[in-house]
Amino acid sequence: MGERLRRGVTAALLCSSFLSAAGSPGSVTPAESPLLVMLQGSDTNALTAGVTRAGGSITHSLPIIDAIGATLTRDQLEQVRESTPGITRIIDDLAWEPETPPDTRDDCGLAGSIELLWQNHEATWVLFNKGEQELVLDHLKLSWKEPPPTLVSASLSGNAIDLSTAQITSDSVDLTLRHPIGPGERQQVLLSFRAGTPDRLEHTHHLSLRATAGAECVAKLPPRYDDFERDSYFAEVSGAAALHSHGITGAGITVAVLDSGLWEENQELSHNTKGQPRVVARYDAIEGRTVDLAFDESGHGTHMTSVLARSGPVTRPGATQPSYRGIAPDANIVVVKAFGESGEAGFLDLVRGIQWVVDNHKRFNIRVLNLSFAARPRWPYWDDPINQALMRAWQAGIFIAAAAGNEGPEPMTVGSPGNLPYLMTVGALTDSWTENDRNDDYIPDFSSRGPTPMGHIKPDLVAAGGHMAGFVRPGSTLATQFPEYFLSTGEFVMTGSSQATAVVSGMAALMLQLNPDSSNDDLKCMLRTSAEPAISEDGRLAYSPFVQGEGRASLLRAITIGSPNCEQSDLNLAADIAGQDHFQGPAVFSETSPPSLPGDTAMVSEAPDEEGPIPLLRWGAREHLERLKARPSPYPIDWLRIFASEQNAMRSAAEQ
Secondary structure (H helix, E strand, C coil), X not given: CCCCCHHHHCEECCCCCCHHHHXXXXXXXXXXXXXXXXXXXXXXXXXHHHHHHHCCEEEEEEHHHCEEEEEECHHHHHHXXXXXXXXXXXXXXXXXXXXXXXXXXXXXXXXXXXXXXXXXXXXXXEEEECCCCCEEEEEEXXXXXXXXXXXXXXXXXXXXXXXXXXXXXXXXXXXXXXEEECCCCEEEEEEEECCCCCCHHHHCCCEEEEEECCCCCEEXXXXXXXXXXXXXXXXXHCCHHHHHCXXXXXXXXXXXXXXXXXXXXXXXXXXXXXXXXXXXXXXXXXXXXXXXXXXXXXXXXXXXXXXXXXXXXXXXXXXXXXXXXXXXXXXXEEEEEXXXXXXXXXXXXXXXXXXXXXXXXXXXXXXXXEECEEECCCCCHHXXXXXXHHHHHHHCCCEEEEECCCCCCCCXXXXXXXXXXXXXXXXXXXXXXCCCCHHHCECCCCCCCCCCCCCCCCCCEXXXXXXXXXXXXXXXXXXXXXHHHECCCCXXXXXXXXXXXXXXXXXXXXXXXXXXXXXXXXXXXHHHHHCECEECCCCCECCCHHHHCCCECCHHHHHHCCCCCCHHHHCCHHHHHCXXXXXXXXXXXXXXXXXXXXXXXXXXXXXXXXXXXXXXXXXXXHHHHHCCCCCCCCCCCCXXXXXXXXXXXXXXXXXX
């Protein structure tokens, strides 16, 4: 599922289709077609006057980075360059469309619904042909865990499947088919079982299905949670549910979501747990104005807000009560729209959105900014206009969580703005659909890896990002492109570092409700210093810090043993903004080997050969020590000392 949604779950930051937003060239000849330009300088009034004198048009006023955006022909741009004093930088065609990357899409087009629907002893699975050619299904295979069910009949869109030719083993039935599915069609597989079929087949992942239309064209039914209809699970595993039960729900804290907009018709998004409206402002950074509704054509922003702040209650029996489906269900929301229908944004629009957040953060009490998008870095972090704006946002006291990206598993795939050393960069973790078993949790291949080009360790940590149930607007791009990821409840399941970032933004909102005086540096340090690293049986790190950062985020540990002091204080933000000093990370680069950290060969186990759970992995010092039979050696990492320090910190917190 993560692979299919990889492009969908990361709102790609691309500078395309921007010219139509800035104005049509009309009858201008190709040689005179206007460019979209960013100009930076010591005097933005002088820049504006220079563009106006040359006959150009101002598109963006960006004082946060001492810049403007404008449309100019090449001749007009040269006139501005020659006649306007104080220009320090020109980026001279932001409307240029990048070269089309190779098409790596699966040509098969066969997809299966994420959900198996049961009624009595009948199960329905929906198959989709999302391709442009007819598919012919040739096999349908059922597999199960003990005890085995008895399949009585099977049909595909009302056409009976002959069971007499089935290949039957003790744990599977393989049905031979010859059934066409036309382009754009969906077909229903109906399976009938004998009465007495174990109930757990209906509620767990004991039954799996696999449909094929040729050896390379496969659709699989993924596992599922026991009670997806009444719980989204990530609030529980992140520690948020425990805080919900004590009245910590993000009340009084405002989170700005810079994304594609919000589907406000859904009351669980637009209203808090008390049924009160909580969307306090909406800004369209594409249009450059406040709006009454930031309509979400893409669906991505709605899903991020759903993970972060959905206010619907958890009703699963046995779950922590009261608890809610989002991390911070009573947080106020500011919607900042910069991404359009296709999930792309011009970076000048993004800068304009960040500027609006900074300009209005005191008015709306914006304490957290969620950035669930990433793009390949084009400049050093201090030269990136988006990062320049974000450094000022961090300086203003706004906690910023940014996605690492979904371009792993290769090194140096962390995107911008996640490459900015100041903010919190988040990678994705998946629980293998077993919410109560942490031992099979792992970091999926798609989660982007560090270091950054400047050698910084990124991501900072990882958080739940696998198969996250939330909402998207019906009819949105995601809803149309991925109908197989809808649940019968109307929720939509997505996977990626985007979702993990929304989890961490929600955590920050809860922490701020507990202690409103915490600075953004405090929050980042508390989350990092309390994160639980993945540890192999030999006592080494199961993943490099370039993969897991400090480890998995833990909200309860952050508020009990997290330290507000870490090496974050060694960075001089003011000097960085002023261009007086920039900061190199500790990574060591080589022409003959992957990037590394000094001493990491002794501290990090060899990387797993393939994606998936790592045998004998444990998260955190306590779980690592508990599984050891003998007293562990302090080499290479003294987990005993670390665990004792954590216990002391917890006792101190309990006594306060």
